[in-house]
Amino acid sequence: MFHTKKQYTHPPGILVSDHYIQSYGYSCYRPQGTKDWLIIYTLSGKGSIYNGTNGYLSCEEGTLTIVSPGITQDYFTEQGFIWNKMWAHFMPRLTWMDWIPSSNTDGPLIQLTIQNDSSRKAIESAFSRVISYRLYGDSILRDELTLNALEEIILLVASHNPSKRELDSRVQEVLNIITRNYMDHILIEDLGKSVCLSPSRLSHLFKEQVGDSIMETLMKYRFQQAEQLLKHTMRPITEIALAVGFPSPDYFSRQFSSHYGVTPSNYRKKFREGML
The missing domain is CATH 2.60.120.280 (Regulatory protein AraC)
Known part of the structure; x- marks a missing residue:
């Protein structure tokens, strides 16, 4: 099946x-x-x-x-x-x-x-x-x-995992920065400086340990915040887009639609109709 x-x-x-x-x-x-x-x-x-x-x-x-x-x-x-x-x-x-x-x-x-x-x-x-x-x-x-x-x-x-790994402290710090500052303009170069790694080395280490790239992780976290605002507030889409760190409402709508398969406004509508 x-x-x-x-x-x-x-x-x-x-x-x-x-x-x-x-x-x-x-x-x-x-x-x-x-x-x-x-x-x-x-x-x-x-x-x-x-x-x-x-x-x-x-x-x-x-x-x-x-x-x-x-x-x-x-x-x-x-x-x-x-x-x-x-x-x-x-x-x-x-x-x-x-x-x-x-x-x-x-x-x-x-x-x-x-x-x-x-x-x-x-x-x-x-x-x-x-x-x-x-x-x-x-x-x-x-x-x-x-x-x-x-x-x-x-x-x-x-x-129960005898080989349980812990995240590299530098990767964990980058995750902490993302969760604290997801609404800001985040550059891999700046993240690398904050943990004393080159952008390429940090990108490789992060992808290896987390499974997603830094930008993919940032995007998903922004989607998470946007989704909660769409579900539980009536804030305008434009306001939500800017509040979670997207540079423009149009870019937010395109990315959201690509990820969810539905526009932000329709996502909110489906949620309120009990279809999600």
């Missing part, structure tokens, strides 16, 4: 999540990956997921697999099995980036096997809440509840 229905992306948050029980014949193939992250937790059965030129990884009971943005998504139920899994497409909070482990396989994927029964139950419980909160009536609380439940999973993953 390959779902082609367009999803609206809104970092950070859960874009879509579900619990699938799929027999042999189920598959999904996205050669360019997605702009978001994908997390899969296998309850039982067996699936396979593409891990770059190193072939496929098995997804068996207790395995938790994370796919970062832009990585080919090619997975399916193994012959003779039923794949029982929980999954979510999400955009992480910037503060999660030092908790999400780097690849611990020979390819781009992150995969852990959760051995401890209590940890498995905790992850399963948190995942169940991620999925169930999408039906919660209050949209503001729904977003926060789902993010908190997913953050619980990310923390559990970090605590």
